[in-house]
Amino acid sequence: MEYQVKGAEGKLGILIPGLGAVATTLIAGVEAVKKGFSQPVGSLTQMGRIRLGKRTEGRFPLIKEFVPLAGLEDIVFGGWDVYADNVFEAAAHAKVLEPMLLHSLKPELEAIKPMKAVFDQSFARNLEGTHVKEGANKMALAEQLMDDIREFRETHGCARLVMVWCGSTEIYIEEGAVHQTLAAFEKGLLNNDPQIAPSMVYAYAALRSGVPFANGAPNLTVDIPALVELAHEQGVAISGKDFKTGQTLMKTILAPGLHARALGVKGWFSSNILGNRDGYVLDAPENFKTKEVSKLSVLDEIFKPEANPELYGDMYHKVRINYYPPHGDNKESWDNIDIFGWLGYPMQIKINFLCRDSILAAPLALDLALFTDLAQRAGMSGIQEWLSFYYKSPQTAEGLPPEHDIFKQLMKLQNTLRHMMGEDLITHLGLDYYQDLVDTL
Amino acid sequence: MEYQVKGAEGKLGILIPGLGAVATTLIAGVEAVKKGFSQPVGSLTQMGRIRLGKRTEGRFPLIKEFVPLAGLEDIVFGGWDVYADNVFEAAAHAKVLEPMLLHSLKPELEAIKPMKAVFDQSFARNLEGTHVKEGANKMALAEQLMDDIREFRETHGCARLVMVWCGSTEIYIEEGAVHQTLAAFEKGLLNNDPQIAPSMVYAYAALRSGVPFANGAPNLTVDIPALVELAHEQGVAISGKDFKTGQTLMKTILAPGLHARALGVKGWFSSNILGNRDGYVLDAPENFKTKEVSKLSVLDEIFKPEANPELYGDMYHKVRINYYPPHGDNKESWDNIDIFGWLGYPMQIKINFLCRDSILAAPLALDLALFTDLAQRAGMSGIQEWLSFYYKSPQTAEGLPPEHDIFKQLMKLQNTLRHMMGEDLITHLGLDYYQDLVDTL
Amino acid sequence: MEYQVKGAEGKLGILIPGLGAVATTLIAGVEAVKKGFSQPVGSLTQMGRIRLGKRTEGRFPLIKEFVPLAGLEDIVFGGWDVYADNVFEAAAHAKVLEPMLLHSLKPELEAIKPMKAVFDQSFARNLEGTHVKEGANKMALAEQLMDDIREFRETHGCARLVMVWCGSTEIYIEEGAVHQTLAAFEKGLLNNDPQIAPSMVYAYAALRSGVPFANGAPNLTVDIPALVELAHEQGVAISGKDFKTGQTLMKTILAPGLHARALGVKGWFSSNILGNRDGYVLDAPENFKTKEVSKLSVLDEIFKPEANPELYGDMYHKVRINYYPPHGDNKESWDNIDIFGWLGYPMQIKINFLCRDSILAAPLALDLALFTDLAQRAGMSGIQEWLSFYYKSPQTAEGLPPEHDIFKQLMKLQNTLRHMMGEDLITHLGLDYYQDLVDTL
Amino acid sequence: MEYQVKGAEGKLGILIPGLGAVATTLIAGVEAVKKGFSQPVGSLTQMGRIRLGKRTEGRFPLIKEFVPLAGLEDIVFGGWDVYADNVFEAAAHAKVLEPMLLHSLKPELEAIKPMKAVFDQSFARNLEGTHVKEGANKMALAEQLMDDIREFRETHGCARLVMVWCGSTEIYIEEGAVHQTLAAFEKGLLNNDPQIAPSMVYAYAALRSGVPFANGAPNLTVDIPALVELAHEQGVAISGKDFKTGQTLMKTILAPGLHARALGVKGWFSSNILGNRDGYVLDAPENFKTKEVSKLSVLDEIFKPEANPELYGDMYHKVRINYYPPHGDNKESWDNIDIFGWLGYPMQIKINFLCRDSILAAPLALDLALFTDLAQRAGMSGIQEWLSFYYKSPQTAEGLPPEHDIFKQLMKLQNTLRHMMGEDLITHLGLDYYQDLVDTL
Numbered sequence A, B, C, D: 001m002e003y004q005v006k007g008a009e010g011k012l013g014i015l016i017p018g019l020g021a022v023a024t025t026l027i028a029g030v031e032a033v034k035k036g037f038s039q040p041v042g043s044l045t046q047m048g049r050i051r052l053g054k055r056t057e058g059r060f061p062l063i064k065e066f067v068p069l070a071g072l073e074d075i076v077f078g079g080w081d082v083y084a085d086n087v088f089e090a091a092a093h094a095k096v097l098e099p100m101l102l103h104s105l106k107p108e109l110e111a112i113k114p115m116k117a118v119f120d121q122s123f124a125r126n127l128e129g130t131h132v133k134e135g136a137n138k139m140a141l142a143e144q145l146m147d148d149i150r151e152f153r154e155t156h157g158c159a160r161l162v163m164v165w166c167g168s169t170e171i172y173i174e175e176g177a178v179h180q181t182l183a184a185f186e187k188g189l190l191n192n193d194p195q196i197a198p199s200m201v202y203a204y205a206a207l208r209s210g211v212p213f214a215n216g217a218p219n220l221t222v223d224i225p226a227l228v229e230l231a232h233e234q235g236v237a238i239s240g241k242d243f244k245t246g247q248t249l250m251k252t253i254l255a256p257g258l259h260a261r262a263l264g265v266k267g268w269f270s271s272n273i274l275g276n277r278d279g280y281v282l283d284a285p286e287n288f289k290t291k292e293v294s295k296l297s298v299l300d301e302i303f304k305p306e307a308n309p310e311l312y313g314d315m316y317h318k319v320r321i322n323y324y325p326p327h328g329d330n331k332e333s334w335d336n337i338d339i340f341g342w343l344g345y346p347m348q349i350k351i352n353f354l355c356r357d358s359i360l361a362a363p364l365a366l367d368l369a370l371f372t373d374l375a376q377r378a379g380m381s382g383i384q385e386w387l388s389f390y391y392k393s394p395q396t397a398e399g400l401p402p403e404h405d406i407f408k409q410l411m412k413l414q415n416t417l418r419h420m421m422g423e424d425l426i427t428h429l430g431l432d433y434y435q436d437l438v439d440t441l
Ligand SMILES: NC(=O)c1ccc[n+]([C@@H]2O[C@H](COP(=O)([O-])OP(=O)(O)OC[C@H]3O[C@@H](n4cnc5c(N)ncnc54)[C@H](O)[C@@H]3O)[C@@H](O)[C@H]2O)c1
Pocket: A017, A018, A019, A020, A021, A022, A023, A080, A081, A082, A083, A094, A117, A118, A119, A120, A124, A127, A129, A165, A166, A167, A168, A169, A170, A198, A199, A216, A217, A218, A242, A243, A244, A245, A246, A276, A277, A278, A281, A356, A357, A358, A360, A361
């Protein structure tokens, strides 16, 4: 297949439900980069390179020079929140970026004011938002969001839009009847079905408006058959769930390494301490449950205990998140991994990651927005599994197990880009360097 | 190209210069596995699986059932050491395995007695070996080794042999004139050239005897043009250098992960404490130098500072090994990694690995022996870059930079096996799951 | 005051409710020491020394040679448990000591069989004990215990007895009316008052039998006015609560050091992972509550936030215990301490303690038994605050805040011993070394 | 003995050889505190309290309200350095304090310009200072320093002076003949004896001028018989050596705790990474040697291996300092401690201290200046062992082993203050709370 990737002309609007720590760090960061104050470190679209052809060809362009991406100067931000603070105020409250930097961007940040949110406190007990829409039912609220989207597109003269959920983690719910078909879902919107989360209302509004959607939180949102159906119907790209940062990022780096070496794992204990608003929301057990399910899933898929029972059959995996105000956004994780090697002898690995939550997440939100827009222009609609690289719980086609190994995810992402642009895929066979064979099949 | 891989019939002799901690842990372990006492954890050839075909095919055989490898029951061990202890005594002295286990294997281990070594104390100041060969010059010593090899093959009725260097790390030397051509090297052997290390004498003897050679230590040994020339001439497989275990293993797992995410690195400080004989040899600065060079090389190749100066241009990398007797073979590493993300904000990762040195190395020695024998039967002679997966400083063709990213190394190893057996290579593109495309090119 | 300390002639019976990990490690250890297999490391009474007089006098005897303590050869062990396993079986199940060691002590350990317990599952949901006494009411059960005690004393010909609670942690209860007076308490025993915990029944039976009592768990037990009253009436020594081991031990070592230097503390996060039966009992929130209260109390008393509001007024202290089976008895703690220094600049201390729970607790149980017996012979009845050194929540006189600083506790313990034996107390003034003054007041 | 402590009227001049990281952090900090910007955290004289009388009396005043200390507003700073940078420039270069804070103190800091140093590069190879005095011999240089002192006293109208060495660590030298008597020393000054270090020239000049001297570095300096003799002759107070901060501080906190519990120690491995100028000087092996000797000494005295051979007889202690530029002044230490408990079972403690070197040292320099001035006013001349609390290698009377246990040091310091002011010493016996005895002897 040959892709015909459309160019990235015109403005790209990035619409964000949830103008909290991650979103404001993203927005302020893009402004800082545009002014030349800082570098967009951690963003593959901005700083990453891709190898093309054989090792000896030395072709190693920046990704943004290889595929046609929207430039930072063409981005316009907008969003919704349950608090009325503008982005300057919200960023100051989040305490991620230094006051000096925020002040140097004050006019740009103050100008971005959240639209009123679709919200329901039963989905996030620890939030007391007041800046919320009212409506007869969830369908009416969805329509108000569609109006917001239309108005934003016109006001800012956007050629294209993408939506990235950066709102709080909602309580845990499982897929039910109302999520199975588009028809059932739309009836549920009219009936105010309690199983329809606010985030789903946003996703519905986006897809109906032809706007692709990416989900940075672990809540189901767009990962239900009804909305997959709508995405296909509308020809828009979707992906999720849950930005892969911090401890889980480390896990999907390290676990493939242990697996590669056929080292056994008896236990993996993961603890986190964090003190930001996200941590406060997750202090409610029903919200933590959503995150826990997302965090726990990654190891099994990588280790495949059913295929390797002697190595991973007894693995005990536990994840804890502890709200600890002194740390603010400086999330710290601590992992103890009980492994065993030759003849079953035990060893331990301990990892202490002093990270910054939103600093790690912001560039992922940017990349997802830009790559989602690229996919849309390449005519790739529905679930974008090649974006698994960015997610803790990648959304996949029904029945297809997600891939969690970050290196396979990266390979998939890179080979997708190569494929889009008609370049050879890379297999790392490389026998030809030694024996005059062709590198790829 | 189609490989015609010969079968693995008959006995395989594994000849080991250096019957110390690693070698005795390997030998005792193979005996324990043969008796059903323990599992060969950490060995890809024994416990690893390989995916074949598409994800949905569910083909995931054990590697040893996919490619024809020598079985453990067909292995015979032999070796040389500067101390006369038999393998039971040497294993007891190394204090890696529990006394109970060693006692249950006593007869088998006692039966293996080291042949006299080719040794020169100027290459390992901290060793006082007495069980050494005497000879007019290094060529004469090589010939004695060739006699040993011939005799071993006959006594044990081996169909094939491989040699794996598990001797102490020799002092640091750089490639000189005597290493450039086979002719110069053979003259050097006759002249007793001081630039020819004992390990090179073993390698020469092996290659001359048609025995492939793998090098578990960081000394040059077979990684010199003269011996590459001989390997080609003789049609034997060679590879090296330095088993990739412990801290460096972790490094080549973690660094690709940071690089994948375009996270910057400002500094990487690595400290080790260990108290075994290897640690004692490395306590001599000239021997540590050899190890240090090997350990320092890995990061640059993975991060490519010249291609990514903003992310890795200022990286400060330091490695320390501290001899600390209380730990014995239980090497412990501690890494502090100073990284930076979005807008340059700093973060830190700390890794504390409580490992067991020889427990990690023994299965690598086994895999190298078995895969080297496989390569030989597949007609692959000269440098085996696909075995990079096992080495800290992979030996590559002249001018070709080594690949250190363990995941690319694994991909290369697996695709080489697939290629040998005529299976499709894997690219992880997988668009067909979504859009009815072919998986691979 | 002059003490007349009676000698330690005759046998000392140590009676233990709860023959679990700690108790069996204690009993097996004493046997191993008696046989000369091992050393009683961690026990002040067995291996500790005490300085007497001035630094220059060089008087530094073993504590057991300074004060008259029962010798290990004069100790007889007995106990109760809700499971019928003898001490050999229970020790094997606890997996603290190596099988080889246990087997070498098998006859001695098998001979000790638990008496039937006084138990009530509502106090430890996760225990399913069957080896329990039946009786009309709690007073009847107490009388059965008194019979057990009498019989044990006679059978073994004990000159003296002490009881040390090593049973599971009971659920959290607060002092109520039934605990206020001996009269109310005895009425409660007859009425089966649900506020009377099984451990209190043991304590009552001990005190009534003239047997001093020490409490190794955090439950109230003997720390209620009713039983203090009884202790005074009977002239017996009592002390508690909760052996100070592992993380809390480290805390009461480190916190005094930070306080000594006037360093501020913003937060202290403590996490634990353990997988033994104790951990399983504590996995029930009501039982964890008892432990948590005990663990949280220590910092405030040491830092005195009300006296030092600028340094400790905002300290956030959180303690977590996570049940993690792969670790068994090898409890591991991890602490993150956020401190600040000169001008408020922040720093962090991280402590990772790979400990062994019962190995740390067993010698404390021994010391408490021996020192309690000593106190009894010295005529010191009621609360023994000088044993605070051993406890997480030291029992003190009504209204007197406990001392948690382990160095003040040690000073108190040592000066009490010096005082008992008529030696000068030590103040560390020592000006006389320089200016011919008297060392002590 | 009754002390007659003179009041602290008039200005106190603090003279500092070495206006580097510690000194400028001290000076800027005192200015910041005077302006009310920050708190002098970490300083016992400014923020510490002392308990007086019995626990129940509730007397717990600030130390500075209990003993008569110079107030911060009465302090004047001066100093010498081999670089001509004023204190603002030097502080900016040291990168300890935030630029914003330094700028708010610019006028005060700029006003303090170093006097020319007495320096000799053979004592600190990595320094290339140019701002140095010239003189016929070391006696002539000492006289120039005495002139500096006299002039400073007059210019600033100081009632009293103290000198605190904050210069770089000099190379390792051992006590020789020239250090034995004042006469030999003065002859050496005239002869330019190479065994007389620059720091000794400062100390000599101070003592000759009647100025007490405290030594924050590990070099011998004032810890030689010749200068002790001079101190006695002149009636001035002296103390040293080496500010106790960071890792050694932690060690002398933790080791007494392990010893208190009779836990054995098999090994203690200490590593440090730091990247400031101090670290750069210590990167020269001869200078590191001085620091190493100072750092290694502490454990032996606390554990007393000769008195406790079963617990500490085999202890292996190793200390490493690694120059690691990415960390700057943010020194990080990592300790692994191999301990053993009951029956010899091994456990491990790992401590990772993310500290700030100069933030920890600055308040010690302040306390030493103020307490030394207090001692001087109390008529205490010669070695001030009660200030051991502040030092890694406390200077003591000939033949008296130093006390390293920080809690005994604190006790000594506090009881000295109580003694000075005629208060009862504290022994922590406290039996009277229970039995109507007197608290103290
Ligand atoms: N490293 C990371 O930071 C990271 C990683 C993975 C996932 N996430 C997820 O990203 C999301 C954002 O994280 P954050 O740190 O910015 O959290 P945050 O609490 O700072 O911001 C979330 C914002 O969403 C708003 N919000 C909640 N419900 C809303 C609704 N229905 N409509 C509009 N706004 C709503 C909240 O008021 C808040 O301002 C969370 O779900 C978090 O779990 C973050």
